Amino acid sequence: MILQAKFDELNEIFRQKTSAKGLSLSYHSPDTATVSFALNILGMSPSVSARVKIVSIEGSRITAEVDAGNLGGFILDKSKKLLIEKLPAGLLEQFDGKNAVLNLDAVPELKSVFESVAVNGLSFTEDSVCLDASLRSSESCA
DSSP states (O other): OEEEEEHHHHHHHHHHHOOOTTOEEEEEETTEEEEEEEOOBTTBOOEEEEEEEEEEEETTEEEEEEEOHHHHHHHHHHTHHHHHHHSOTTSEEEEOSSEEEEEGGGSHHHHHHHHHEEEEEEEEOSSEEEEEEEEOOOSOOO
């Protein structure tokens, strides 16, 4: 089955649920999204954008390559701790500036979803995130 969420809907959820200013997703290519956010560094609020390419999905963990360019990479590296503090605890398991591992089980609303479905793939359209998933088989049927 394909589960689809519009970027507008996801960006509204990010606005309501995170303290990361201006965090938003947008389309770049079928396997890559652009993630943008504003940082507060020494009284300034530079906007940083990064292309995030999905490399693999294992269970509820997504491994992605991150390309923020030279300046964006420098800003991300220097503000990594601040960025992690603004995300739900445990969501960003690993981030070295070029590769990131997201644990979607860290988001309570998503944890129950991953108990019921297996993710086969993730892709992007011009206006949506598309999740290819299948229901996990249950041992017993009532």
